[in-house]
Amino acid sequence: MLGGMFSADERDERVRHKLVESLYTQPMSLALGAFCGVCASLTAVYVTRSVPLAAVSAMLALIGIVRVLMASHVARFNLNRDAKTLELLYEVGAFSFAFASGLVGAFTLLERTNSHVEVLVVVYTVAYGVAIASRNAGRPLIAIGQLLLALLPVIAVSFYIGTIGLIALGSLLIFMTLAMSSITMNIFNVLKEQIMAAEASAEMADKMRDLARTDIVTGLTNRAGLNHELVEKLMSLPDGEQMALLWLDLDKFKEVNDTLGHPVGDRVLAEVASRLRARAPADATISRFGGDEFIVVCKVEDRCVCENLAMAILEDIRRPLRLDGERIETATSMGVALLPDDGADIDTLMQSADLALYHAKISGRNQVCFFDASMTRNLVRKKEIEAELRAALQRDELSIFFQPIVDLETGRIRAFEALVRWFHPEKGELRPDEFIPVAEETGVIITLGNWITAQAARACAQWPEGVSVAVNLSPVQIRAPGAALGILTALRDAGLDPSRLELEVTESLFLDDNQHTARFIDELAAKGVRFALDDFGTGYSSLGYINKFPFKKIKVDRSFVSGPNVGIKSDAIIRAVAEMGATLEMDIVAEGLETIEQVHTVRNAGCTLGQGYYFSRAVPDYLAAMLLAQELESPPSKRLVG
Structure with missing residues (x-):
């Protein structure tokens, strides 16, 4: 009461x-x-x-x-x-x-x-x-x-x-x-x-004060109430004792609201609150921090006790619930920080738990992540990369390189994949796997992606008509307002036929927002833009995506072509994908080709296109133009392809 x-x-x-x-x-x-x-x-x-x-x-x-x-x-x-x-x-x-x-x-x-x-x-x-x-x-x-x-x-x-x-x-x-x-x-x-x-x-x-500090949906304390109780808990915490802060974020809760409605969403939140009350210690402070985020604060004996509590809460929330005949799967990502180890005051403790939650979500969700000092160092590094990347876009430090995609039957270049390169004036070349994830997390990928598309379209406009350009798209970029319009504007400014642009997407694009993604793909496909499914075989429902969306090309992940797991099974998978591609009149691209033996294997399996160091590394636009010019002067060597 x-x-x-x-x-x-x-x-x-x-x-x-x-x-x-x-x-x-x-x-x-x-x-x-x-x-x-x-x-x-x-x-x-x-x-x-x-x-x-x-x-x-x-x-x-x-x-x-x-x-x-x-x-x-x-x-x-x-x-x-x-x-x-x-x-x-x-x-x-x-x-x-x-x-x-x-x-x-x-x-x-x-x-x-x-x-x-x-x-x-x-x-x-x-x-x-x-x-x-x-x-x-x-x-x-x-x-x-x-x-x-x-x-x-x-x-x-x-x-x-x-x-x-x-x-x-x-x-x-x-x-x-x-x-x-x-x-x-x-x-x-x-x-x-x-x-x-x-x-x-x-x-x-x-x-009125209590109402102002109470969440009306769950009956838990809200953010204002949490701040008040945290101060009291910290002041009453005896010397030498630890306090844990568990920060929870329900996974994919937006889908519940969108598909079943907000009233059902509120009932899910109330049920989660009930489970937290039942599991948390009697003296714990439980708060709905906002949206689908909850915070549990309590005294703990040691880290082991805290880990057991966190895992028990995770399991409780994982239990499905049934509302109005609907079975609803619930899960949560959780970040945990301990006082005084991870912060000597409330603000620092909350920052540490928030950072741990962030790592839990980017590591796959539905898991518990405890704060570690390296997270702070990584965050500082990401902030530094973000600031430098924004500056690099303004100073034209970024370049577009192109890696050819070759027809395995004729040996001719059918397309180039556009890959971004960053040559830092002080740190030298920075790998894409260093700055692309940061760009996606911070939203810089929207600006960067539009710039890459525009640069690639301009380069492709100078190539022969039969050669297209492939650009990788980030899910963040696709979900940005006006994403399709930005791509069409880049094509118009470059004077490039939309059919010569291939947009490569991965299965992660479809995990959270199918309706938005479908509208984006349908809008561009109607204009003639082609789509390719990248890293095929590493996701969960590839065949379903192929059936639903108008893909013209499938890129078999390099793990099936080169690496420690290549063998009879991987060959059989490639062959099955190639047969499916032939039936559906789709090109099958084998990535990561490095030897002539690999080229022979994937071509014999039925792959139509190949990409990898065997043919060429990614090169600047002028070298890509030279490769195309050489093709015009002389036919490619049959030795390259068999």
Whole structure:
């Protein structure tokens, strides 16, 4: 239940406590009242020389001192005691002092030795009773009780003596007691209403604060609530103990929202929250950080305990759930960081867990990744590459090289694959596998990909009509707004027929967003652009993609041509793919050809095109033009292809 929502009994108890606290506020007023009473009584004792009056005065002084000391102590240290105890302590002292004050007034009147002294003591007693009725109105029974105990002895003695003046005094005191009782009750009611209004406002503020810190879908704390609780957890963490922060990101949750709707998505989030509550330690803070991200923070004994907890949470979330007859598969990527090993403060700890989560996602998702210091070094390196790559695009440090794709039957060049090269002015040549992944992660690949396509189209426009150019496309580039328009613009600016452009895509393109990808491919295929499926055989559903999309070419991954696993099985796979290609009227490209034996093998298996170092490495555009010129001058050597 949200904080700020209390029962009526709890609210009444807090109101009572505050009213009782008002009795102990300003102990100096009690000290001044006691001082005035002691001075008046001592004056009466000095004048009357009365032994009973002296005894009552001594009792008054002793009670006054004890009350002042107790009030000062309680006000400073013990206002958190229960209201009943505080009220009882005050009642004993208050009633005792009031009755002693009344007795001093009564005994002074009985002595009848000095009218001035009688006036002094009676005035003090009346003033004390009236003042205390107002001061202690927060507890009206105490206030009225003190008033009665102070004035009744004086009233009784006044009627006992029976002079006209004292009878009038006693009568007036009776009426004044009634009036002050009414005033006391009025003050009490005003105080109570004000305190209850303040309590109600405080409860509403607490409720609003808790609502502001709570996620309405899951009932977990939200980002604001997490920040608040993290501070409290860190402050209360004993020295030498560890705290773990587990950052979860549900894998492919967007597909649930897109296919089943947001209401079902919200129910999935609520179910994940329920599983986290059931699995996490009792003192853990569990938060929906935003979207489909969750954070669990808890104390752990050591890294091994944390690993067991993380794997248990991973397994819990993996369990399929069924909503409205739909079986929904759930999975999550998780990054984990430990305090103080991976960060001495909250911000650093969260950065470490976020970085670990990032590595869990790029490493294949559906797994747990613990933070390691090397991740920070890699991040710094990636940031450096990103900044330098952006600058390289502006300074024309990048170049396009072209590797020929050769017809295995005729030995002639049918196409060139465009490959980017980066020659850094200080670091020399940087490998594509260093900067292409960084470009994809940071979005720079969109600019880079458009630039490569434009450069490749311009080069191809200068080649013979029968030669095309192949460009690799990143999934990030394809999903960018206006991706198809950018490619068509590059073709138009270069004056290149769309049929001479081949766009190579890998199966990873189809894993997350089939509808968007299909629209992109259909739009460009309608204009005549050709598509090739790259790295065939390394994915999960290649045949399904071939059946669905208008591929004109399949590139068999180099792992089937060269490497330690080449053998009878790989030859059989190549042959099967080649037969399928022949049936579907598709070209089959064998990648990674390095020897004449490999060329013979893939050609005999039925592959129609070949690419690799045996024919040529990737070369600058002017050398590509020279290769084509040489073909025109003389036919290719039959020795190259068999």
